[in-house]
Amino acid sequence: MKPAPEIDIGRLQKEIAELALISESPPPVVTRVLFSEADLKARARVKDICRQARLAVREDAVGNIFARWEGTDKAAAAIATGSHIDAIPNAGQYDGVVGVLGGIEAVRALQRAGFQPRRAIELIVFTAEEPTRFGLGCLGSRLLAGTLPPEKTAALRDAEGRDLDFWRRQAGLGGSLDSVRLNAGAYAGFLELHIEQGPVLERENIAIGIVEKIAAPSSLRLRLTGVGGHAGTVLMPERRDALLAGAEIALAVEKAAVSSGSPDTVGTAGVFRVEPGAVNSVPSRAVLEIDVRDTNPATLNAALAQIEAAAAQICQKRGIGLELERINVDAPAMCDARLVELAVRVCADLGVSSRNMISRAYHDALFMARICPIAMLFIPCRGGVSHRPDEYAGPEQIQKGVLVLAEALRRLAE
Ligand code: GLV
Numbered sequence: 001m002k003p004a005p006e007i008d009i010g011r012l013q014k015e016i017a018e019l020a021l022i023s024e025s026p027p028p029v030v031t032r033v034l035f036s037e038a039d040l041k042a043r044a045r046v047k048d049i050c051r052q053a054r055l056a057v058r059e060d061a062v063g064n065i066f067a068r069w070e071g072t073d074k075a076a077a078a079i080a081t082g083s084h085i086d087a088i089p090n091a092g093q094y095d096g097v098v099g100v101l102g103g104i105e106a107v108r109a110l111q112r113a114g115f116q117p118r119r120a121i122e123l124i125v126f127t128a129e130e131p132t133r134f135g136l137g138c139l140g141s142r143l144l145a146g147t148l149p150p151e152k153t154a155a156l157r158d159a160e161g162r163d164l165d166f167w168r169r170q171a172g173l174g175g176s177l178d179s180v181r182l183n184a185g186a187y188a189g190f191l192e193l194h195i196e197q198g199p200v201l202e203r204e205n206i207a208i209g210i211v212e213k214i215a216a217p218s219s220l221r222l223r224l225t226g227v228g229g230h231a232g233t234v235l236m237p238e239r240r241d242a243l244l245a246g247a248e249i250a251l252a253v254e255k256a257a258v259s260s261g262s263p264d265t266v267g268t269a270g271v272f273r274v275e276p277g278a279v280n281s282v283p284s285r286a287v288l289e290i291d292v293r294d295t296n297p298a299t300l301n302a303a304l305a306q307i308e309a310a311a312a313q314i315c316q317k318r319g320i321g322l323e324l325e326r327i328n329v330d331a332p333a334m335c336d337a338r339l340v341e342l343a344v345r346v347c348a349d350l351g352v353s354s355r356n357m358i359s360r361a362y363h364d365a366l367f368m369a370r371i372c373p374i375a376m377l378f379i380p381c382r383g384g385v386s387h388r389p390d391e392y393a394g395p396e397q398i399q400k401g402v403l404v405l406a407e408a409l410r411r412l413a414e
């Protein structure tokens with residue numbers, strides 16, 4: 001075996017910490033909503049780091065960033081890696097970022113080792129992996145894979161009613177969204193490095209999780225319309241309180257997930273906006289966004305149907321108007337057996353412990369799987385905590401993840 005690439009973990013940690021300071025919230029909280037000022041600044045910083053690594057940087061019409069290390073064989077499809085740098089409100093510094101900045105460090109380590117790729121290696125920074133602005137996750141990778149129809153893209157609105165074109169203009173992006181789509185075969189493969197966001201690797205003291213399957217995500221948006229009024233004078237039998245209907249629906253989500261018959265079904269009502277939002281006023285309107293996931297599409301679909309039926313019945317009983325929208329219901333993705341095998345071999349050759357596992361979180365790899373073979377490398381994170389400011393992955397864990405990524409990229413690109 002060739003000498004293992006050497007990872008400059010000090011430099012990488014510094015870059016991760018500096019990127020975390022580009023946030024809409026004070027440290028240690030990271031918030032970078034799609035095309036907010038912080039997101040745009042963070043994107044500019046990452047593009048600079050790519051250029052410093054002598055990568056050729058381009059952006060597509062939705063802002064997916066591609067940083068390419070050209071190979072000697074121009075006819076060979078590139079091998080891709082990468083992840084996202086947008087962050088939900090009240091997030092930490094590692095989700096997505098480890099795969100982006102770690103991907104750049106993997107490339108730099110190969111450059112320092114004097115490696116010259118035959119196939120190009122391309123780092124992708126996907127636009128809006130998080131469902132923050134439009135309530136839809138993996139916006140960039142959905143468009144790359146051609147799974148989001150133009151009419152659905154055009155209908156996207158944020159909480160202020162602004163559409164994607166408005167935000168593209170803010171970001172200085174032009175061009176037709178049709179041009180974002182890539183053909184199957186555009187990449188020879190895609191390998192995403194990410195923190196596990198769950199407790200398995202830490203509990204088992206294993207350095208690398210090699211993902212075999214990504215669970216199927218789905219989400220619903222419910223708009224509830226009741227009747228508002230004075231909290232002192234509208235007597236209880238007269239009430240049509242939108243919040244109370246929403247609260248009952250949230251409990252129905254829990255019930256559907258718990259009783260689905262599959263231990264992998266999870267349901268969360270993570271958005272609950274209430275109007276008018278005054279303590280002395282009966283809530284007249286509520287918006288709920290509900291996230292349901294499963295490894296099994298059959299139990300996922302049954303849970304969704306149960307939640308929708310419960311919502312209709314609760315709203316009817318309470319005299320509440322209901323508008324229900326399925327934002328997304330996606331299929332699970334299987335990782336490519338050959339890429340999984342390669343990752344297992346790389347870990348064994350480097351003397352790094354690994355186990356195969358499923359991903360319960362979704363990732364851009366879910367959509368890249370529609371156009372090329374994919375696999376994912378997970379590293380442990382403290383307490384399995386993610387989507388929180390105290391999310392943490394230690395230098396040793398990150399170093400091993402980047403090392404395995406670099407060596408896998410070397411074998412795939414040579
Ligand atoms: C991705 O951030 C997810 O919610 O799984």
Ligand code: MN
Nearest residue numbers: 088095130387
């Ligand atoms: Mn996330």
Ligand code: MN
Nearest residue numbers: 095096129194
């Ligand atoms: Mn992520």
